[in-house]
Amino acid sequence: SPRKTLSIDEYFTGVRSGDTAVLARALTLVESSNPQHQLEAEELLTQLMPFTGKAIRVGITGTPGAGKSTFIEALGLQLVRAGHRVAVLAIDPSSGITGGSILGDKTRMPNLAAEPSAYIRPTASSGTLGGAARCTRESMLVCEAAGYDIVLIETVGVGQSESYVSHMTDCLVALVSPAAGDELQGIKRGLLEVVDLLVVNKADGELRTACEVAARQYRNALETITGSHAQHESKVYTASALENEGVDKVWTAVEQHYNRMQANGTLTTRRQNQNRHWLWAIVEERLRQSIYTHPAVKAIRPQLEQEVLTGAISVESAARRILDAYDLGCEL
Amino acid sequence: SPRKTLSIDEYFTGVRSGDTAVLARALTLVESSNPQHQLEAEELLTQLMPFTGKAIRVGITGTPGAGKSTFIEALGLQLVRAGHRVAVLAIDPSSGITGGSILGDKTRMPNLAAEPSAYIRPTASSGTLGGAARCTRESMLVCEAAGYDIVLIETVGVGQSESYVSHMTDCLVALVSPAAGDELQGIKRGLLEVVDLLVVNKADGELRTACEVAARQYRNALETITGSHAQHESKVYTASALENEGVDKVWTAVEQHYNRMQANGTLTTRRQNQNRHWLWAIVEERLRQSIYTHPAVKAIRPQLEQEVLTGAISVESAARRILDAYDLGCEL
Known part of the structure; x- marks a missing residue:
């Protein structure tokens, strides 16, 4: 029924x-x-x-294989055991392509999923990346109103999804694996600027030393980019989510970052700027949807698409005619 | 002057x-x-x-560190020496974030850049990823009209930029490094479905054996996904761009793929579907731009943004009011 x-x-x-x-x-x-x-x-x-905005909002990004799900499960378990209520959401950058996501999957975090104080939301993978990101942001607000005081938002790097996550969180944590040379090549200047904390994960077994070396390289890279040493040294951590080592230190750093922002007013500014960003992101998305339901556009669509398919008209000219029809429709 | x-x-x-x-x-x-x-x-x-459409359009994607620039330079040099004219373009997925790109950089391909028959276009990194992709597609058409018979379009994975590249090329080649376990976790089902050829690069020195193992794993993964053995076995190659080994075989596979599509009519269908895709992508982008120049929207923007910043109004309600103003403006 x-x-x-x-x-x-x-x-x-x-x-x-x-x-x-x-x-x-x-x-x-x-x-x-x-x-x-x-x-x-x-x-x-x-x-x-009125009941939103009280959670610490943390983005967790990382290249495939960096150990995001292991890390989130270890962190989440630690937080619920300390009395927190934790919601885990995800933004899936592959949503534009076909096929499902492995992000935000309960089966990858079975122990955390079993905790009554944790809520893991499987990713909605339909639509555009921007649309998916908007949904995640609104889901975060609903989770806050439901009393979750920590929201973890997972996404995979490298790509635009990190930009979306940075636009909805108070602290963006990037997980990297210790293959430093290759990783450093991949970490874009822009990503380093947008990341609040960088964690070299998998600091266990044979990789422990490699992780320390990688952490030092990242610190140097951050120094080079920001031109400042003292300010950013504490931005790079090593951890082993597998052995649950260093995860507590990462969370302490997140809290310190959050408390500092709250104390000096930048938390308010950051969230205000995020709201302004989403205002226009939502406007753009709704406008995008409106074109496909517009009567005058629907009327000329089959003919125009046919002309584009046969090459009778350029894509650019056809686009112009659809936009003209959209304007005309408004005047009726 | x-x-x-x-x-x-x-x-x-x-x-x-x-x-x-x-x-x-x-x-x-x-x-x-x-x-x-x-x-x-x-x-x-x-x-x-009328002078476009004659080139073989090849997308080259790969995670950071997979050796894209080395591969493109080796391939490009081989092609110009065989009498082709080669244009290299790029789509930079980091364009939404701050900072420049390392894609499509002439200095990374000095030998190819010195060839009179090669044209390397530095990436335009401003604006949205969709906007950047549209520019790349139109740049490709201009290069075709300028007589380049092979266009190579570079982008970095994992992310939505691969989807954009697959929407403008005849053959999408994914370069992967031989760290198979981690890589396989990162390669999404959706990516494997959209990729035409997969090249395990860096098959040289100590990594040669690892590359063969990785290639076998990728073949198995493709089999699992597509449920077909024979059809996809020739989709996975190993190469060493550094030692210029196997690059020729990859190009032969690209040509075979292209010729097969041309012979059975799927090339026409693929390009037609791509044109239809871009028609709507361009419409969406132009519409997006129009909101910011709309008089009625500009008139209420400062007040509304202020109300969002102070929390007097929800982001969703403010978005609704802007869209109402946009509609109203059309009626004037």
């Missing part, structure tokens, strides 16, 4: 009272591309707004 | 006659975000259209 539709009030009450079944449905509502659902999600978010 | 402005005719004649100075200026025109330049670029592309 189909599930009963929930009212906004029911969503609100369920989320606020910590009902994880209602929380899951609220996140599904936020992820929906149905226009009616989007309006309801907007209304729900407006009502939840 | 400022350079003389070129007319569309002068751009056209210069590009068609192989004048690389005019070619460079035409590509700058294509990359411009100035609306007047965009109109001129559109007109130029329309005129050049």
Whole structure:
């Protein structure tokens, strides 16, 4: 039998009272591309707004193989045992391509998934990367309103998804594996500038020494880029998520970073700038969707696509005609 | 003294006659975000259209450290020595973040850059990834009209940029380094589906055996995903760009792939579908730009942004009000 539709009030009450079944449905509502659902999600978010913003928002990025899921599970378990409520979300940069994601997968974090104070949300992989990122941000707000005081947002580097994560978190942690030479080539100047903490993971067994060497290289790279030594030395850590070593130190650094930002006012500024960023990101996404449902555009679409397919018209000229039709439609 | 402005005719004649100075200026025109330049670029592309489409379009992707620049230089030199004219372009996925790119950098391919039959275009790194990809596609068309019969488009994986490259090339080659375990974890199902050829690079010195092992693992992974053995065995190669070994075999495979697609009609279909994809990508990008220049939107922007910054209004509600203003503006 189909599930009963929930009212906004029911969503609100369920989320606020910590009902994880209602929380899951609220996140599904936020992820929906149905226009009616989007309006309801907007209304729900407006009502939840006063109860958001209280969590420490942490982004965790890293190249494939850097050990993100092991690290998040170790960190998450440590945090719930210390009395925190932890939500794990993900942004999947492969969502533009076909196929599913391995990010935010409960089966990769079985011990954390079994904890009542942890909530792991499987990634919604449909739509554009920007759309997926918007969903993750709104899911984060809903989780905050549900009382999770730490939100971990996972994504894979190198790519634009790190930029999205940096636009919604208070602290961005990059995990790297100790293959320093190759890694350093891959770590872009821009990434180093946007990352708050860098963790050389897998500092165990035979790789322990390599990790120390890599950490030193990263410190040097950061120095070169920022021109400052003292300020950034504490940005690079080594850890072994597998042996649960150094994960506590990384979290202490996250908290220090957060507390410092809170004390000097940059936390407020950072979040304000993030909100302004998302305002325009949402506008752009909604506008993008509107073109496909526009009557005048729909009317000329089959003919124009055919002309593009046969090469009768250039892609650029066809685009111009669609945009003209879009404008015209507004005047009716 | 400022350079003389070129007319569309002068751009056209210069590009068609192989004048690389005019070619460079035409590509700058294509990359411009100035609306007047965009109109001129559109007109130029329309005129050049009949002279495009004759090149073999090859995408080359790979994780950082996989040896892309060494491989492209080795391949490019081989191709120009065989009488081809080769253009090298790039899509930089870090363009959304701050800082420059190391892709498409002439200094990384000094020997190829010195060849008169090769043209290496430094990456335009401004704007969105989608915008950068559109520019690269249009630059490719201009290079084709300038007589380059092979276009190599470089990008870094993992990320959405591979999806963009697959939407503009006839053959997508992924370079991977021989650290098979980690690499395999990182190679997404979606990437394997979109890649035409997979090259385990650095098959030299101590890594030679590791490369063979990795190649076998990739073949198995492809089999598992596609459920077919024979069809995909020839998709995986090993090479050493450094020692210039196996690069020729990769190119033979690219040509075979291209010739097979040409013979059975899938080349036409692939390019037609790509054109349809870009039609809507361009529409979306132009629409996105239009919101920021819209009079009614500009009028309410400062007030709304202030309300979002102070938290007086939710990001979602503010976005709704901007979209309402955008619609209203059209009615005037």
